[in-house]
Amino acid sequence: VWVPEIASEELLRCVHTEEYLNSFINGRINEQEQRRTGFPWSKGLVRRCRYETGGTLLAAEVALHRGLACSTAGGTHHAFPSFGSGFCLLNDLAVAAKYLISSSPGRKVLIVDLDVHQGDGTAFIFKEEPCVFTFSVHCGKNFPLRKQQSDLDVSVEDGLEDEEYLSTVEAHLPSVLEIFRPDVVLYDAGVDPHWEDELGRLRLTDQGLYRRDLYVMKTVVSRGVPVATVIGGGYSRDIDKLALRHSIVHRAATQVWRECGM
Amino acid sequence: MDEPECDDVLDDWFIESLKTYKDLYVYQLECPTKVIEWTSGRTVCVAGYGSSKNEILELRLPPKLFANENKGLCAERDFKVVHGGFTDGPVHCLKHVPGTRCVVSNDGRSSELQVWELGGEDSDVIRRTGSVAGRSVVSEGGSRIAARLSSQPQVLHGARSGDVQLTELTSGQPLYKLETDSADPLSSLQFVTDAVFLACCCNGNVYIADTRTAAAPQLSPPPVSSGESVLWWTDASSGSSCLDPTSCRIVRLSSSGQAVISDLRNQREAASQAQLDVQSHHCNLDDVTVSWAPALDGCIAVSGFSGAVQIYNTSVWRTELQEAQPLFQHRGHTVSSQPDDGVFVTSHVWHPERPRTLLSAASDGSVHVWDWVDQSAGS
Numbered sequence: 001v002w003v004p005e006i007a008s009e010e011l012l013r014c015v016h017t018e019e020y021l022n023s024f025i026n027g028r029i030n031e032q033e034q035r036r037t038g039f040p041w042s043k044g045l046v047r048r049c050r051y052e053t054g055g056t057l058l059a060a061e062v063a064l065h066r067g068l069a070c071s072t073a074g075g076t077h078h079a080f081p082s083f084g085s086g087f088c089l090l091n092d093l094a095v096a097a098k099y100l101i102s103s104s105p106g107r108k109v110l111i112v113d114l115d116v117h118q119g120d121g122t123a124f125i126f127k128e129e130p131c132v133f134t135f136s137v138h139c140g141k142n143f144p145l146r147k148q149q150s151d152l153d154v155s156v157e158d159g160l161e162d163e164e165y166l167s168t169v170e171a172h173l174p175s176v177l178e179i180f181r182p183d184v185v186l187y188d189a190g191v192d193p194h195w196e197d198e199l200g201r202l203r204l205t206d207q208g209l210y211r212r213d214l215y216v217m218k219t220v221v222s223r224g225v226p227v228a229t230v231i232g233g234g235y236s237r238d239i240d241k242l243a244l245r246h247s248i249v250h251r252a253a254t255q256v257w258r259e260c261g262m
Numbered sequence: 263m264d265e266p267e268c269d270d271v272l273d274d275w276f277i278e279s280l281k282t283y284k285d286l287y288v289y290q291l292e293c294p295t296k297v298i299e300w301t302s303g304r305t306v307c308v309a310g311y312g313s314s315k316n317e318i319l320e321l322r323l324p325p326k327l328f329a330n331e332n333k334g335l336c337a338e339r340d341f342k343v344v345h346g347g348f349t350d351g352p353v354h355c356l357k358h359v360p361g362t363r364c365v366v367s368n369d370g371r372s373s374e375l376q377v378w379e380l381g382g383e384d385s386d387v388i389r390r391t392g393s394v395a396g397r398s399v400v401s402e403g404g405s406r407i408a409a410r411l412s413s414q415p416q417v418l419h420g421a422r423s424g425d426v427q428l429t430e431l432t433s434g435q436p437l438y439k440l441e442t443d444s445a446d447p448l449s450s451l452q453f454v455t456d457a458v459f460l461a462c463c464c465n466g467n468v469y470i471a472d473t474r475t476a477a478a479p480q481l482s483p484p485p486v487s488s489g490e491s492v493l494w495w496t497d498a499s500s501g502s503s504c505l506d507p508t509s510c511r512i513v514r515l516s517s518s519g520q521a522v523i524s525d526l527r528n529q530r531e532a533a534s535q536a537q538l539d540v541q542s543h544h545c546n547l548d549d550v551t552v553s554w555a556p557a558l559d560g561c562i563a564v565s566g567f568s569g570a571v572q573i574y575n576t577s578v579w580r581t582e583l584q585e586a587q588p589l590f591q592h593r594g595h596t597v598s599s600q601p602d603d604g605v606f607v608t609s610h611v612w613h614p615e616r617p618r619t620l621l622s623a624a625s626d627g628s629v630h631v632w633d634w635v636d637q638s639a640g641s
Contacts, residue, residue: 035274035278038278086277143276143277
């Protein structure tokens with residue numbers, strides 16, 4: 001188990017604008033902007049977001065060394081360079097990906113975002129970046145209504161269940177890996193496709209999420225590509241149930257670790 | 263350029279709504295309704311108001327709304343059409359007859375009422391089973407309807423104060439006629455007890471009558487209003503809890519936004535009043551509704567002036583006319599429509615038991631059920 005460092009302003013600046021970072025860190029986000037993010041500003045919130053970003057970056061670095069690493073947070077994919085949105089204030093996946101491609105020229109990063117909401121912030125940030133491929137599977141009717149353009153968007157219908165959902169992922173992931181040939185994968189294992197999720201409009205079961213995570217990690221790892229995971233979104237008033245659901249990816253990772261002799 | 267901006271507004275409102283509502287579910291009808299009528303604790307009846315054929319539907323509310331304890335376990339968040347049928351004309355007024363599967367409607371053109379059976383478990387068809395003749399043949403603006411609160415299926419109906427009648431549904435027999443010389447167009451009819459009812463007129467007159475006597479009704483004239491030729495809408499606090507009719511509170515709302523609360527026992531003096539924040543330039547005044555909350559003391563809901571439903575807490579109002587700010591505004595219908603469409607709310611109803619749950623319908627066909635959070639409260 002590793003503990004992350006707080007993401008420095010310099011690190012965050014590789015994705016976010018200086019103006020936004022100054023306002024965000026110093027508490028000058030106006031009320032309208034705060035409403036859009038869903039959070040009232042506080043110092044604690046800023047710290048938490050910065051540590052969260054640090055955590056995703058650490059997971060990516062550990063994955064590069066050990067093949068597989070899981071953060072216990074992360075997936076704030078609705079954050080754009082100059083504003084936050086939908087409970088996301090800093091885009092941790094974007095910061096980690098940017099760091100990875102800058103620290104090793106020519107390195108390619110694939111972001112697999114299976115949160116039920118489109119990773120619109122991430123898609124926007126890497127629209128013109130050939131070294132980062134953004135792949136999002138999301139429910140068309142979920143937030144945001146205004147979609148961005150990922151490198152590959154798969155929009156699914158309401159009510160999709162385990163089998164069809166898994167087939168959808170299986171239909172796209174291998175070919176993306178084959179064509180893009182990433183050096184590292186960042187995987188957003190959001191649990192909001194679960195049928196009990198209060199916001200998500202899909203119908204996956206616990207088993208479905210487990211099979212999904214197992215499939216993604218195994219497919220990537222068996223190609224010799226390191227993968228770092230983040231927990232992504234999940235919305236439920238029952239925190240215990242939700243936490244358990246978020247831990248599915250960690251348990252699937254343990255299984256992959258064992259099976260792949262890592 | 264316009265489309266993404268609209269989506270942005272809706273996305274922002276969605277995030278905000280996660281905090282401002284405990285529950286919020288939306289449904290889209292093919293054609294808008296101006297009636298929403300409870301047919302059970304979980305079902306409502308709606309119907310179109312187009313000039314010829316319209317759908318009349320019984321909708322079941324999303325089960326997730328009622329899953330108070332284990333919300334996570336109930337995934338079902340959609341409205342469902344459980345019964346449906348067709349009308350020959352528009353539906354301007356619709357009332358459910360308590361204790362039956364029967365609703366009564368009026369098309370706003372004549373005084374005749376249409377009687378419908380909503381269908382049971384075995385059928386999904388809403389059938390027309392008969393009609394009730396109005397007291398007078400000629401009628402502009404259509405009849406108002408009120409169903410008697412007791413178990414006898416009887417309806418009170420009429421378009422003007424001079425043609426109000428209580429009719430037994432099964433036989434079509436008139437049981438009572440309101441005897442008055444006036445012919446004021448009605449904005450509503452409402453029972454406050456099993457036998458006592460109010461005939462509320464657009465000019466602000468409220469007649470209080472008792473179906474058990476032939477005596478002339480009492481008249482409560484409109485409040486003194488600042489505007490000329492304003493229209494008035496009225497609601498009396500919940501009939502079933504109003505055992506003493508003379509202690510019933512009524513709210514009267516004018517088309518200029520003046521709201522006056524008074525006691526039936528003491529009709530001449532305003533108990534309290536307020537100037538509401540309504541913009542009346544865009545509205546379809548036919549569709550203004552004011553209603554007391556059945557389970558939230560002193561609160562009223564107002565709609566029809568715009569695309570919002572406003573909730574006011576009248577218990578803080580005073581006898582002098584002052585401006586009042588809403589306790590809550592449901593802006594979901596405006597937010598989800600194009601800015602130039604001039605969407606307005608056509609109807610709203612409170613849930614009979616859940617304190618903060620309302621249904622609202624708008625001119626774009628949207629139907630929302632929402633449970634709002636009282637942010638002024640300490641919870």
